[in-house]
Amino acid sequence: SGNSPELLHHTLEKAGILNKTKVADNGKKLRKNWAQSWTVLHGGILTFNKDPKSQQSGTASKTNQIVPEYTVELRGATISWAGKDKSSKKNVLELKTRHGSEYLIQYDTESIIQDWHKVIMDTIRQLDHG
Ligand code: I3S
Secondary structure (H helix, E strand, C coil): CCCCHHHHCCCCCEEEEEEEEEEEECCEECCCCCEEEEEEEECCEEEEECCHHHCCCCHHHHCCCCCEEEEEECCCCEEEECCCCCCCCCCEEEEECCCCCEEEEECCCHHHHHHHHHHHHHHHHHHHHC
């Protein structure tokens, strides 16, 4: 069944394109810089990769490498829907790490952001119980 101990201890995985901005680093507020990111959840770590459009031209960009921008440890983090005070965009999630870093995550298609909300919430819950 889906509730076997083996499955409960599997970390959840997901990948896709999202818009994100980091808004705080160790409790220090940062200026927003919204950008698209190939986002990967694996092993309880959420990795936001650099937007290829923002990468320097030259040999590296020609190989279309995936370059991590932020790696976020989900253990001890919280995820919630961001209030209207946090962004004028729709479908915005607020992710806060236990070390006081904060990210806003957004996507116009509601079902896509809802899936991310669920998988991040479930991962945090699993890590708390692990
Ligand atoms: O929360 P803020 O400061 O209104 O965020 C907006 C700004 O970061 C803005 O850039 P400037 O720093 O050049 O004003 C961005 O273009 C907006 O996208 C930010 O607000 P939203 O509501 O989109 O998160």
